[in-house]
Amino acid sequence: MINASVVLYNHKPSEIALLINSLRKSDIVSNIFLIDNSDMQNAAKSDCFTH
Numbered sequence: 001m002i003n004a005s006v007v008l009y010n011h012k013p014s015e016i017a018l019l020i021n022s023l024r025k026s027d028i029v030s031n032i033f034l035i036d037n038s039d040m041q042n043a044a045k046s047d048c049f050t051h
Contacts, residue, residue: 001028001029001030002028002029002030003029003030003031003032003033004023004029004031004032004033005032005033005035006019006020006023006032006033006034006035007035007037008034008035008036008037008038009036009037009038010038010039011038020032020034
């Protein structure tokens with residue numbers, strides 16, 4: 001199993017949705033880490049991705 005880290009900077013959820021959904025479907029990805037380097041205060045409040 002591997003972990004996937006995605007570093008974001010002012011990305012809209014729609015721009016990364018396909019990537020995240022592909023990683024979630026993978027049998028070898030155990031964890032996905034989203035690192036948000038943007039200065040948007042609402043970035044962490046997005047409900048686009050649900051566990």
